Amino acid sequence: MFATLSDRLTATFKNLRGKGRLSEADIDATAREIRIALLEADVALPVVKDFVAAVKERARGEEVSGALNPAQQVVKIVNDELVNILGGETRRLRYAKSGPTVIMLAGLQGAGKTTLAAKLALWLKEQGKTPMLVACDLQRPNAVNQLQVNGERAGVPVYAPEPGNGVGDPVAVAKASIEDAKRKLHDVVIVDTAGRLGVDAEMMAQAAAIRDAVQPDEVLFVVDAMIGQDALTTAQAFLEGVGYDGVVLTKLDGDARGGAALSIRQVTGRPVMFASSGEKLTDFDLFHPDRMASRILDMGDVLTLIEQAEKAFDQEQALKAAQKLTGQGGEFTLDDFLEQMQQVRKLGSMSKILGMLPGMGQIREQLENFDDREIDRVAAIIHSMTPAERANPKMIDGSRRARIAKGCGRTVSDVNNLVDRFFEARKMMMQMARGGGMPGMPGLPG
Numbered sequence: 001m002f003a004t005l006s007d008r009l010t011a012t013f014k015n016l017r018g019k020g021r022l023s024e025a026d027i028d029a030t031a032r033e034i035r036i037a038l039l040e041a042d043v044a045l046p047v048v049k050d051f052v053a054a055v056k057e058r059a060r061g062e063e064v065s066g067a068l069n070p071a072q073q074v075v076k077i078v079n080d081e082l083v084n085i086l087g088g089e090t091r092r093l094r095y096a097k098s099g100p101t102v103i104m105l106a107g108l109q110g111a112g113k114t115t116l117a118a119k120l121a122l123w124l125k126e127q128g129k130t131p132m133l134v135a136c137d138l139q140r141p142n143a144v145n146q147l148q149v150n151g152e153r154a155g156v157p158v159y160a161p162e163p164g165n166g167v168g169d170p171v172a173v174a175k176a177s178i179e180d181a182k183r184k185l186h187d188v189v190i191v192d193t194a195g196r197l198g199v200d201a202e203m204m205a206q207a208a209a210i211r212d213a214v215q216p217d218e219v220l221f222v223v224d225a226m227i228g229q230d231a232l233t234t235a236q237a238f239l240e241g242v243g244y245d246g247v248v249l250t251k252l253d254g255d256a257r258g259g260a261a262l263s264i265r266q267v268t269g270r271p272v273m274f275a276s277s278g279e280k281l282t283d284f285d286l287f288h289p290d291r292m293a294s295r296i297l298d299m300g301d302v303l304t305l306i307e308q309a310e311k312a313f314d315q316e317q318a319l320k321a322a323q324k325l326t327g328q329g330g331e332f333t334l335d336d337f338l339e340q341m342q343q344v345r346k347l348g349s350m351s352k353i354l355g356m357l358p359g360m361g362q363i364r365e366q367l368e369n370f371d372d373r374e375i376d377r378v379a380a381i382i383h384s385m386t387p388a389e390r391a392n393p394k395m396i397d398g399s400r401r402a403r404i405a406k407g408c409g410r411t412v413s414d415v416n417n418l419v420d421r422f423f424e425a426r427k428m429m430m431q432m433a434r435g436g437g438m439p440g441m442p443g444l445p446g
């Protein structure tokens with residue numbers, strides 16, 4: 001998502017580079033380019049108009065004319081305005097002061113509600129909460145079962161009507177679930193409701209009835225970011241029919257143009273609170289307007305990368321590796337090398353990780369073609385070595401290389417390559433570790 005928008009905006013800024021002063025014509029041309037970029041990304045027209053007007057007004061002002069580098073100042077303005085339309089501050093969940101916090105989900109069928117319910121539950125669990133999921137989608141055959149499967153994957157209990165106990169009344173189920181949560185001391189209850197393929201009065205009435213019965217602390221509207229401008233019409237309908245406090249965007253990993261994500265805040269007046277970006281339960285996070293703007297402008301999202309690394313990395317292992325690299329605690333071996341690579345792999349696909357670094361938009365195609373199986377190939381070669389060879393790679397001579405290659409079904413030149421890369425990487429990491437810390441690598445103090 002946002003790839004085309006990102007490319008277009010960065011190309012626009014390139015035209016300004018090196019200019020000591022911006023003429024009125026420069027500003028007009030830039031504003032025009034930004035307008036086209038946003039319209040092409042499917043951003044709603046009123047949002048585009050406001051955006052461009054705000055950028056233009058600021059670009060004509062003191063902050064740009066007085067700046068040493070006007071082009072950079074324009075990027076900063078666009079960044080500020082992007083953060084602004086995305087909602088400004090990160091909006092966090094409000095928890096109930098007493099009793100369980102009730103979060104109700106509403107949205108169309110296929111929006112990703114059921115998946116999201118489990119993602120949110122897992123995320124809350126990681127924050128130390130004890131959530132419970134409630135299946136109130138009693139319309140769609142299999143919806144209850146799907147929530148149960150997802151709940152199990154997240155390790156979160158699901159409250160559902162007994163099978164065979166009638167199709168049941170979702171309002172009664174929702175009400176009973178809150179009582180159950182109180183008894184079992186769950187501190188958050190996530191109520192999944194029924195969706196339809198399109199906006200439908202009966203669905204709205206049912207969701208409103210559930211809302212009245214459970215008095216949620218937060219009603220979240222879940223919407224598929226891939227459906228473009230339709231997302232805005234649906235959002236409007238749910239706002240009138242049920243009302244909600246925040247929006248959850250799903251399928252941000254898709255290749256849609258992203259306009260809905262950029263427009264929804266301004267069109268509905270409700271903040272985007274969470275974003276879902278894949279089918280895995282962990283492909284989910286709080287929505288940070290500043291980080292999203294930074295990604296769109298190809299300035300990277302290093303904060304998210306660090307947070308994910310902190311979650312995925314084994315701190316103890318990282319510390320041990322760091323000690324070895326600083327010469328306290330034995331030598332950094334091929335086993336350590338492999339271990340490090342596998343830790344990085346836990347973060348997800350390389351293209352996703354590298355994509356969070358600034359400037360990566362320019363090599364997007366290479367990123368997308370990065371083959372994650374490369375790490376498996378390296379692992380196979382290392383596993384084909386004896387423990388002595390892994391501990392002391394210097395002993396790996398020609399005949400050993402031939403044996404290792406045969407053992408893992410690779411060529412001798414693959415083995416040579418790996419050994420060379422290992423020595424190079426070790427040298428580089430030792431330099432970095434001894435030179436006072438590795439930027440962006442938590443758990444690896446200098």
Ligand code: GDP
Nearest residue numbers: 109110111112113114115250251276277278279
């Ligand atoms: P519901 O009808 O609103 O409950 O939607 P579901 O949770 O059943 O999701 C519909 C489909 O979208 C399923 O196939 C999900 O795996 C998929 N899905 C949900 N969230 C995401 C996401 O963030 N990215 C991608 N690629 N697929 C998703």
